[in-house]
Amino acid sequence: VNRPLELVVDRARRDVGEYLKLLDRDPHVLVPARVISRDLLRIATEAVGPAGAAQLVKRLGREIGRASAEAFLGHRESDGVDPVYRLLTGSMHLASAGFGDVDLLVFEPTFDERFAVLWESENSSSARNSVQEAGRSRVCHLEAGYSAGWCSVATGLPVEARELACRSEGVARCRFLVAHAGRFEAALADPRFHQPSAEYSVTPVRISAPGPP
Numbered sequence: 001v002n003r004p005l006e007l008v009v010d011r012a013r014r015d016v017g018e019y020l021k022l023l024d025r026d027p028h029v030l031v032p033a034r035v036i037s038r039d040l041l042r043i044a045t046e047a048v049g050p051a052g053a054a055q056l057v058k059r060l061g062r063e064i065g066r067a068s069a070e071a072f073l074g075h076r077e078s079d080g081v082d083p084v085y086r087l088l089t090g091s092m093h094l095a096s097a098g099f100g101d102v103d104l105l106v107f108e109p110t111f112d113e114r115f116a117v118l119w120e121s122e123n124s125s126s127a128r129n130s131v132q133e134a135g136r137s138r139v140c141h142l143e144a145g146y147s148a149g150w151c152s153v154a155t156g157l158p159v160e161a162r163e164l165a166c167r168s169e170g171v172a173r174c175r176f177l178v179a180h181a182g183r184f185e186a187a188l189a190d191p192r193f194h195q196p197s198a199e200y201s202v203t204p205v206r207i208s209a210p211g212p213p
């Protein structure tokens with residue numbers, strides 16, 4: 001399967017939009033954004049402290065991403081085997097589910113230990129709903145976990161994700177690195193994931209949630 005990226009983007013966007021329109025509420029529940037994007041982190045921080053809370057929320061995000069990918073990709077036929085389609089639909093599903101728009105900055109997926117995707121969001125749900133406080137820190141653990149969970153299912157690889165910069169720290173965009181777990185530290189140190197956003201404008205793939213029909 002080797003089609004131009006734009007064709008796969010269009011197909012993936014249409015399929016996710018149609019899928020979400022048909023989605024039965026059961027086995028899903030609709031949760032107010034601020035509860036899962038803001039209150040959950042606060043409640044977890046009260047219970048287990050900031051480091052444990054970040055881990056817990058990221059773990060939950062990973063399960064949401066994983067379960068969403070299994071539900072969506074489990075019913076795809078021919079396209080369901082195209083690994084690029086399997087990854088791209090994750091970006092659209094994340095956006096359509098309300099976690100934030102996705103800009104793919106580095107999208108050259110190789111399906112081995114070199115696997116890496118770099119993405120940004122200017123309206124991540126966790127950052128949008130976070131309460132600005134002194135000593136601000138990164139808050140988008142849910143979104144980081146979600147992308148790791150979806151990409152793990154999509155690729156069959158052990159995949160990790162981390163937020164590299166967050167709007168709640170005062171920058172314009174939240175940035176996420178998704179990479180093979182076995183080479184995550186090496187990927188983190190790779191300067192090509194730490195350029196200013198404008199440096200990536202050569203072939204941006206802008207993915208927003210589908211608008212109303």
Ligand SMILES: [Zn+2]
Pocket residue numbers: 124126127138139140163165166167168174175
């Ligand atoms: Zn963020």
